[in-house]
Amino acid sequence: MISIRPVYKYDCDVLIIGGGPAGSSLAYYLAKEGISVIIVEAYKFPRDKTCGDAVSRVALTELQALGITDLKEFSEANIVNDVALFVEDEKVSVGLAKPENHLLQGRVIPRLQLDNWIYKAAKKMGAAYLEDARLSSYTVHKEYVLAEIKERNGANHIRAKMIVGADGSNSTVARILHGIKPDEAYQLLGLRAYFEGVNGPDDRCDIFFSKENFPGLFWFFPTGKGTANVGSAMIASTLPQNETHVKELLLQQIQKNKNLAQRIGDGKIRGKISGWPLTFQSPTHQVVNERLALIGDAAGLINPLSGDGIQYALLSGRWASETIIECCRKNNFSIAALTAYKKKLHKEMAYDMAVSNLLIKVTRNRTFTPLWMEVLLIVFERAKSDAEYASIIAGIFDGTLPSYKALNPSFILKSILQGGVHIGVNTTSGILQGPKHWEQKTKDTGLLLKNIIQNIKQNPREQVKWLTGIARTGLEVSGHILKEMKTRER
Ligand SMILES: Cc1cc2nc3c(=O)[nH]c(=O)nc-3n(C[C@H](O)[C@H](O)[C@H](O)COP(=O)(O)OP(=O)(O)OC[C@H]3O[C@@H](n4cnc5c(N)ncnc54)[C@H](O)[C@@H]3O)c2cc1C
Known part of the structure; x- marks a missing residue:
């Protein structure tokens, strides 16, 4: 008997949901190989993202590979030479080692700028963005994935060979995959406000620990020219549930913390205080399935100790691209084929994440x-x-x-x-x-x-x-x- 395989018309090879550092870096590498990519992004670039804006050397190495460090605007991004840690009134100041390549010296870069640079790099490489559009649901079939996308003028469908969830810590792709919302035990709540007119030095990041918000922390990360990103990360279940109260808490804590208040001086808040959850990896977290992968925050790749995630978003985007390029070559998007990405994540990160999770749990x-x-x-x-x-x-x-x-x-x-x-x-x-x-x-x-x-x-x-x-x-x-x-x- 002759079996006839239906021929499907695909809108793209890979559909990526979310155009943050994870989604855009993956799109960059896939487009570079001539793989057709659509990125669906809920907002229009340049868009803001609640973050501390601290970009580590690991993240900068990844950005260098994307050509971002060659941009003129990048050379103006605020450099960090020192980190000061405060426990109540005790202070330790540490000078950061200077890497040979000065481009890799830690920086504080507002996400409004940083994400826009990565987005532009991926676009230049040939990735297609569908902005102001939101994934509402998807179904995985034997030969394709069908995603329902809500745009201003109504709903559309996109058919792709596979879907990648790069849609952050409240990921819709992950929620549909797991069938549940993230476990609160694996979440921190982050709050951020921008200040202007603050005290120097402009090249020192401060991190504060105090009894009131332990095991969370506060930060003061200078963004240059007397401006700073100030915020806190706290265990979600120990917080008041009401958002207004949480924001009041940030302001109260700032006032209570003598060292932080001193650093802010006569500085004033610019814009509003924004809050966003940080979801980190639980041991049971599944990151691949048939025709599906999760990267960045959607995969829970946040260090619960530092709240750091930009570097993991960029790294996981690149690691996933290595596996997905192979899948496209072999036209094999099975869970077995995608497991190479999961193994890479495990090899590179599982130990570190487990230690961080243990310390946070303790x-x-x-x-x-x-x-x-x-x-x-x-x-x-x-x-x-x-x-x-x-x-x-x-x-x-x-x-x-x-x-x-x-x-x-x-x-x-x-x-x-x-x-x-x-x-x-x-x-x-x-x-x-x-x-x-x-x-x-x-x-x-x-x-x-x-x-x-x-x-x-x-x-x-x-x-x-x-x-x-x-x-x-x-x-x-x-x-x-x-x-x-x-x-x-x-
Ligand atoms: C308060 C706070 C402070 C932080 N500070 C730092 C720091 O200083 N340094 C650091 O390295 N990390 C920090 N992080 C973590 C860092 O912000 C994340 O790890 C990083 O943004 C992850 O990148 P991503 O691309 O995975 O997700 P995101 O940057 O969250 O991007 C996800 C994208 O998906 C889009 N999206 C979501 N849902 C949909 C949908 N249904 N359809 C279409 N698009 C969708 C969103 O609009 C967004 O653009 C902080 C996080 C918080 C909350």
Whole structure:
């Protein structure tokens, strides 16, 4: 019997939803190979995106490959030479190592500009953009994917060989794939405001930790000429649910934080405060399926420690392109063929993400916040006198270094030794301050322990859930460490 395969007319080979750094970088590489691409983007470029605007060296290397660092406007983007970390009133300032290639020195670039540059580069390479248009649904068939797109003048359909979800942390493509919204346990809420007329220096990024918003953080990233991007990232479930309250919280926290308030000085907010969730990878997150892949934030590729995602968006766009180019050549868009991309992601990022997730899980229990603040102080004390140690800390938070560096044996040893010094110094200075001080210290410690025990008693279920989560993520990290050790032995 002769079987006749229907011949479908495709509107493009690859349909990409979302024209942020992930979607546009993927489009650039596919178009470069002559693959026909349509990018559907909900807004018209140039469009803003709520972000801290910090662009790490890893991201800059990717931007260089796209030709962005050759642009005249890029040379005017604000350079960062120092990072200052604050824990309550303690401050550590770290000079960032200067790379040989000055184009790769960390920068703060408003997304209104940055994303527009990447969009233009992809367009120049031949990618077609459908702007002001939104994906509402899609269905995957044996030979094609059919997407319903809502435009101002009504709904249209696009038929493609495959679909890529590059539609950010509230991804419609991912929601339809998984059948559920992202788990709150894997989300942070980010808030951002632009200020003008702030205090210098213009080349120093500040990161602030305080009891009130721990394990979240605040940032002050200068955008040049007395302007700055100021914001916070917080665990979503510990926040008030109402958006207005969350914004009030940012303003209140800014006022409460002496160091941040000092940096802002007489500066005034320009525009509105915007908020956006950061969704990071859960271990069960599926990133490929038949004729489908997820990249960037849609795949949960956010570092939960630093909130950094631009570099992962660009990297995952390039990695996905390598697999998709092969799929197009072989006309094979099966889950098996697309798994090469998933494996690449796993090889490059899973360990780092698991460590970050573990640290966030350990610290998200507010019962223990005073303890974690003490741990941060210990770490920062060491950083003040050890430049290498300090640059590891700064690198983890500014997204230049993978967070597994925090599990490096020498780093851990130095931290433990510093813990001893910290306790020793406190004890000695405590003794010198006399019995009254000791009485107070004992009272403080007693109160902390009492509070912790009371909290555990009041909410045993929550505490067990927290411990189970840690155990699960801890096992994941151990798995990665064992794998790494085996690879080194070979
Ligand atoms: C407050 C905050 C601060 C941050 N600070 C930093 C930082 O300083 N440095 C850093 O590296 N990262 C930071 N991040 C993370 C970073 O913003 C993201 O990781 C990055 O934007 C991911 O790029 P993306 O292309 O995957 O997604 P996005 O940049 O979110 O792009 C997704 C695109 O998809 C479009 N879209 C969405 N839904 C649809 C639809 N249904 N149809 C069509 N189009 C759609 C959107 O309009 C958008 O243009 C921050 C995030 C937040 C929230």
